[in-house]
Amino acid sequence: MRTRRRRSLRLLVSLSLSLSAVLLSVLAAPQAGAADAPTVWILDATDRPFTSTTPPGWAPTRIELYAARNAYEGAQILVRSGSAQTGVSVTSGALTGPGGATIPAANITTRYEYSHPNIQKIGNVQTPPDGGSAYYDALMDNSPRSVAANTTYASYYQVYVPAGQAPGVYSGSATVNSSLGTVTVPVSVTVYGATIPPTSQSTFKMNNWFSSAGWDYAGTEASIPNVYGVKMYDANWWKVEANIAANMARHRNNVIYADAVALLIPDTTVDAAGRFTFGWSTFDRFVNLFVSAGAMQYLYTPTLLEPPAADPQLDTLVPVNGVSGAVKHVLCRPDSAAANGCPDTNNWLNQLFPALKAHLDAKGWTDNFYMSALDEPTTSQQATAANWLYTQYEKYFPNPRTNEAQLTNFTGNAAHLSTQTPLTSNYDANVALYQNYRISGKDLWLYSCILPQGSYMNRFTSNHLSATRLLPWLTWKIGGDGYLHWGWNYWHDDFSEPYPAADTFNTWQTGDHWLVYPNKAAYGIYDSLRSEAQTAGLQDFELLHQLAAVKPQAARTLAETLITNPTAYDTSGWNVEGRHKQLLDELASATGDLALPFTDDFSGGDHFWTHTRGTWSTSGARYTQSDASAKWGDVSYLRGRGYADVSVGVDLQITRVSSSGGSTNWAGLMVRSANGTDLDSGYLIAQRNNGQVFVYRSGTTIGSGSVPGYVPGQRTRLRVVARGNALTVYSGTGQAPVLTVTDAAFTAGDVGLVTGGASANFWNARVMPTSLAPAESAAVTASSSYGADGWGVRSAVDGQRPSAPNAAGWSSSGSVETNHTEWVQLDLGSTRPLSRVDLYPRSDGANAGQGFPVDFTVQTSTDGTNWTRVSTRTGYARPGATAQTFPFATVTARYVKVTGTNLSTDQFGNYRMQFAEIEAAGGDLAPGRTASTSSSVEYPTEGWLTANLTNGTHHTALWNSSGWSSAGAGSPNTTQWARVDLGGPSRISQVTLYPRDDIPNTGLGFPSAFTVQLSADGTDWTTVVSKSSYPRPGAGGLSFAFTATTARYVKVTGTTLTADQFGVYYMQLAGIGVS
Structure with missing residues (x-):
């Protein structure tokens, strides 16, 4: 469970924050x-x-x-x-x-x-x-x-x-x-x-085991007759099952638990020679209840191998009278000849399976049918029996769907399972194992029963409802697509004969045995708070799936704000409802994916980071993990943010190593992690203290290389660019990548810092989505290039704006004694909107600005052949060390080219063209830029910060990024403002204001009268938007367009504020966009 230290309740409530420890968020008087x-x-x-x-x-x-x-x-x-x-x-x-x-x-x-x-x-x-x-x-x-x-x-x-x-x-x-x-x-x-798609067309596979015929042929089969006072297969039994089917459709339970063997009994006969004539009438009638109700997408047969674990028994049918005719159910030894009233079990399966296949084929159900041999297997005897059964089954069902609920990381029959379904706690303890199953092509589900307990999500009645609703969210986060629980309606207090009906309303209960309750008078079902919470979570899964297809970083970010891992999650229902609403808002918005730039010099502490292991602390501008013991995977991850294509870099220094592993121990980065606190559900990119850099994924090293000249304990910069299926790793002084790995296992997730058997220092963390900084992952060519003393063509797009000894930037070479023409060209990988190019001069002390061209052009192209000139400069004065920005009307381009036709000299008098960094930008120019405000309630833990105006989240998520709030005032006639410095002149025609959008406080704090102003210098302002009596907004960005203007600064000033529920006036925004 996520818990946070609390500040004064009065202040937090005055900001309308729905604390997880508070049952209700405040809104208005009853x-x-x-x-x-x-x-x-x-x-x-x-x-x-x-x-x-x-x-x-x-x-x-x-x-x-x-x-x-x-x-x-x-x-x-x-x-x-x-x-x-x-x-x-x-x-x-x-x-x-x-x-x-x-x-x-x-x-x-x-x-x-x-x-x-x-x-x-x-x-x-x-x-x-x-x-x-x-x-x-x-x-x-x-x-x-x-x-x-x-x-x-x-x-x-x-x-x-x-x-x-x-x-x-x-x-x-x-x-x-x-x-x-x-x-x-x-x-x-x-x-x-x-x-949301119909239940029978869901993306998620929901498998609540429920009572009908068979299963254990004991308490499960007795549940409905004993509760409702009916007999199996009488009219009222069928009425109950029809009502169950309708309830399953209504609650998105699309995997139907139907015992094919048991449902054959009423209509099947066997002759004296042991030849079966299978009758499918009852089976079809049962399945068609769920087809007609709209519930049936998959059929899932109960296990065919029953306890005991040391001597598993096979479900078979034999003559009732011991000779021929009607049949009954008996348990028999697998892979055995006929004996003691049991048939030859190979012969039995070789009759059952082809007949089942033929019938499923005829009904069109084969591809959606799950076979299951065992429940919670643990022994070698079970493995032997299951492998025998599946081998027989696969003779008739090639590439079948197979699945088993797993209490441990049992692998004895894993080769035959198309789906892995571990207990949530077992998944948590064996992440690499189950992620590798998923990566190999198996489906991944989660399972719960009376276990797990503790802080793990489950659906016990005494638990927070959010735990039930968030189980599908957790499944989505780890790349899964299904969930199994055994107890939908086991309406008995225990597992003992004669299985009397429980008083489901008043008996002592945990919620494990049943999710719903019997409506005896109507032969129907009473739903529950838990079944509705589960359904809401299943609907959320479908929305996450839809959003991830178009905005993967938005989907991942919203999920991250609720769930860290299976034991750390938000228990506030208001917060969960808020993320649900934000999923819908993102799907409705025509804007692009969220992009969340982030830099941290750690001078302000580590309030953006979350860690559950290791000894993490900040000192000055350094972040330290000081435990050098033999522990692997001490992760501190960036909370509440998701990244797909991204460049991540950090300066690191290994300070000590454990004697276990010695210099092979490491420190590094995590990218695209499904759960931020582990190292097995994403990519680990790490530097060993012996100079090796490696990429690790779910227990396997998938690439490695060596850093030239690495000295143990040295400070070095480690950077990875994840783009599509490629991970490109840079380390040390070399300009070329240390290694490039191609892998498709993880596409989006968390970013973190991590150590393995070592203590380490970290400085200057930088996380930049490639959508915001396309040049940083660009392919670079140049007319010439000098490749020594820290200069190199790749250094112009390494994300380091200031010149550094090992990363000075790009410098031309060629004919250096006379003035001449040089060019450098960037391939951004795909076309995208561009409206600005930033050229960073070299910034090394007295040499700052040298090598910057005097006459030059900036050109763009969609194909690298046909060029459009977007900026021309002549007589350009030697700049200082700051960025030189060149705005232009938005174009669509893939290539950017800077051509210097009149060069300046470097400190040695040689004509060169030199840049410390080249950047290209378009679309929303605000993310990552500096914001300032008239006043601010700065609460980093709760997520209220001035910096959050431009962090790209655009949503209010308590404990993550809530947005910005001014100080409170007693009068609406109070002026508050927020300002964004775009870092240089930019062509602007629209400002977007994002109101806070948490439930139930959407739109609170949005000013009812305000202006938007632009400035070139931060002193002289031009008003481009003026609004009065503006209504309280709903969710989503509010865009205000105006004639395109070149400006560097944008200022939003609220002149009439709105009151919160206490009569205190604030100006509050979740974010600001500028384009």
Whole structure:
């Protein structure tokens, strides 16, 4: 669980921060109905209420939902009074939206939440305010209830948005009915254009094992008959299964647990010679329930090999009377001849499997059918039996889908499994093993049951609801695509005959045995807070999948703000709902992917970094990991940011090494990590103390090289450019790459610093998306090049702007005694918008500015042959050490060429053209630039910083990057401003302001009157935008266009501020864009 140290609650709440330790974010005073009406307030759907929950001083009283199409979105209405109430219920009506479109009342449900009195607390427990054992979970009907005094009633309000719903904002209300009076709750639902696919066309594979026929032929098979009072295959049994199918479709459970062997029993016969005639009528009827309901995308048969682990037994069918005719189920020894009433098990499988294949082929289900041999295998005997079974199966099913729930890192039959499904904690302990399975082409799922516990995500009733919702997010983060849990409806207290029905509402329970509850009277199902949270997470997975296809860095960044690893995640439901909304906002936005430049000299501490191992500290401008013991993978990673194509560099020095490994021990970088705190779910690029540089991926070294002249313990710069499938590594004094590796295992993820068996110092970390600095990964050619004394053609695009002894920049050579023409050309790899080229002069002391051309042109090209001149300069004076910026109207180009036709001399009197660095930029010019403000509440841990105006995140995510907030004021007529220095003159025609967009505080702090001004010098300003009475905005950037102007500085000044819920006035922005 993610926990953070807390500052004063008053200040944090005044900034409308939804702390994970606070149940509700504050918003507005509870709404009163009649004078004695109950108190009513709103809780999001991913936080858990209790009967002892009381309203905070300021609480939301409006429901505001943000929905994709073909999705369910919910919130909770809480009702409390100091007096007893009767007739408490919630009623709802239709919602009206754009152009008269409606979401009909039939698509809206309100269900009261049942408080289960006897919940056993295990795992990452959320303790009720009164310390008791009662937890809300089951979602019942909407019948009026009696509520005791000082007890909180909870109603689950939910809206289904159809796939064809018109996007826009839909409004209406819900009404709380009570003997103490009625209260109206305003409702708004913002519908986005994104659409969740039907359950039967999902990207995610959700496998909740549920009861029908077979499985263990004991308690699982008895669950429905014993609870509902039905008999297997009677009319009401089929009614229950049909209702289960509808519930599965509704909750995106698209992997249907159907025991093919058990479902054959009613319609199959065998003759005296042991020849089977398989009847498929019952099997087909069962499967078609789920096909018709829209639930069935995959079929998954329960395991065919049963305990004990030391002597596994095979599910077989034999004659009921021992001779021929009808059949029954028996367990028999695998790979054995007929004996003791058992058939020859090879003969049995050689009849079953081809018949199964032929039938699945006929129905079109073969490619979506999963075979499973074992459940939680641990022994060599199980491996032998499973390998035998799968070998038999593969004779008839080439390249089959196979899967098993795995409690340990059992590998005895791994060669036959198309999917690996480890317990979450087992994955966490064996990341390299399971990532290598994924890389080799196997699917990766996660599994949970009564384990894992502790801080691990699970779906126990006593846990934070966010843990249930975030399991699909975690699966997405690690590259997985499925989740398995065994207990959807095992409605028994234990595993002992005669398997009496449990009192699912009042018995002591953990939530492991069942996720849903029986509605006995209707032969149906009651949902739960946990099943709805799981469904919301499955919907989020589909949105993450869609977003990653177009904006991989945005998807990764939003996931990173919620989850560090399987035991460190956000427990605030408000924060989870906020990321859900931001997924939708990013999908709706026409802007490009997020790009998050980052530099850190560590002089301000390490508040941007997160580490769970090692001894990390800062001193001055140095970051140190001081533990030199034999530990590998002490990672400190950059929190809440995701990167795909990126250049990452840092100065490092190995200071000590463990005797275990000695000089082969290392320090380095992590890029594209799925979980920031491990070294096996991404790429490790490291420098050994013996001079070797290597690239490691999930337990395997995939490339290595040597740094010329490396001396143990020296300070050196290590840099990697990850672009597409190529990782190019630079280290030491050489201009050429030390090595280049091509690998496609990881495409986006975290960036971190890491040591292995060594202590090390780090300086000057720099992380630059290649989309913002395309020149940094460019191929460079030149008319000539001098290649000594730190000069080299690659040094012009190494990301180091100042000249350094080992990275001076690029210098021409050629005829140096007379003036002449030289050129340098960059291939950016692909076409992109460009509006500016920055040329950095050499900056080495008294030589600063020497070698900068006097007359020169800047040209661009799409093909490297046909050139367009975008800037011409003559008589250019020798500059100082700062960047020289050359703006122009935006062009689309792949190549940039600088040609000097009149050169200056270097310190030796030779005519050369020299640059310390060359950069090209276009699109949004603000990311990474310096911001300043009139005032600022600087809270780096919580994420409020002036620097966040230009860090590229554009979203408000508490504990990561919340944005910028001015100091508070008592009057709206208070002026506050934020300014961006673009680093040089730039052609500007649009400024984009990003309001804060956390739930439920979207748009708070946005000024109602403001101006946008431009300046060339930071002193004289021209107003290009002026707004008054501006309404509180929703999410997404607000763009203000104007006539193109050349300027260096952009200033946004709020002249009328807006109040927060306490009457304090702020100016707050999540970010600023300039283009």
